[in-house]
Amino acid sequence: GAVVSQHPSWVICKSGTSVKIECRSLDFQATTMFWYRQFPKQSLMLMATSNEGSKATYEQGVEKDKFLINHASLTLSTLTVTSAHPEDSSFYICSARETGNVQPQHFGDGTRLSIL
Amino acid sequence: AQKITQTQPGMFVQEKEAVTLDCTYDTSDQSYGLFWYKQPSSGEMIFLIYQGSYDEQNATEGRYSLNFQKARKSANLVISASQLGDSAMYFCAMREGPSGGSNYKLTFGKGTLLTVNP
Numbered sequence: 001g002a003v004v005s006q007h008p009s010w011v012i013c014k015s016g017t018s019v020k021i022e023c024r025s026l027d028f029q030a031t032t033m034f035w036y037r038q039f040p041k042q043s044l045m046l047m048a049t050s051n052e053g054s055k056a057t058y059e060q061g062v063e064k065d066k067f068l069i070n071h072a073s074l075t076l077s078t079l080t081v082t083s084a085h086p087e088d089s090s091f092y093i094c095s096a097r098e099t100g101n102v103q104p105q106h107f108g109d110g111t112r113l114s115i116l
Numbered sequence: 117a118q119k120i121t122q123t124q125p126g127m128f129v130q131e132k133e134a135v136t137l138d139c140t141y142d143t144s145d146q147s148y149g150l151f152w153y154k155q156p157s158s159g160e161m162i163f164l165i166y167q168g169s170y171d172e173q174n175a176t177e178g179r180y181s182l183n184f185q186k187a188r189k190s191a192n193l194v195i196s197a198s199q200l201g202d203s204a205m206y207f208c209a210m211r212e213g214p215s216g217g218s219n220y221k222l223t224f225g226k227g228t229l230l231t232v233n234p
Contacts, residue, residue, distance in 0.1 A: 032220060034221070034222075042226070042227075043207065043224045043225060043226045043227055044161075044207070044224045045224075046221060046222070046223075049221065091159060093159070093161065095161070095222075097220050104151055104163045104166055105163075105220070105222060106163070107153075107160060107161035107162075107163075108160075109158075109159060109160040110159040110160060110161075112159070
């Protein structure tokens with residue numbers, strides 16, 4: 001089945017640093033990838049939709065300059081949390097939609113980000 | 117108004133019994149899709165079952181079935197013969213618009229935490 005790999009799975013860093021999270025579709029091409037944020041015991045909130053070769057579409061209230069998204073190829077999207085602060089600590093999870101396939105999104109295993 | 121409502125924050129079930137997790141949705145689109153995902157404590161999202169708005173039959177996948185009542189706008193998940201490994205968070209989600217369209221965003225409910233007791 002379709003596999004989405006997300007890396008790293010856990011990161012702890014100091015306030016003010018930037019953190020990059022990668023989302024890769026391993027055995028399929030993904031024109032569209034999605035980035036979600038999830039706080040403890042809460043639902044997934046869509047942050048942005050990432051389209052290969054074009055700018056990401058951000059949801060209302062999500063800071064574009066804070067959360068930089070790059071989708072440079074059909075198998076890789078990256079989310080960079082710039083100048084991270086403790087309030088950015090959360091669980092970030094990506095998903096990918098297989099190009100031309102109407103099947104459901106395939107999710108990565110998520111990244112737990114802790115900013116000290 | 118919330119697009120996806122899951123009214124049960126937590127549910128308990130005895131091992132080997134069946135359990136129904138509720139989900140109601142709100143959309144004005146005629147074409148839409150409904151999904152259920154399972155999220156264990158480790159965090160990954162596991163796709164369970166899908167129901168299209170035009171599907172006449174209720175979806176089934178092994179021990180999972182979706183009780184789709186279109187007029188009531190409900191899409192309840194039924195898990196038969198519960199197992200200890202079913203203990204997890206369960207999310208109902210909706211895609212509005214046709215599956216072949218350009219909009220493939222999912223809106224998630226708040227989830228139901230299912231605990232299976234031995």
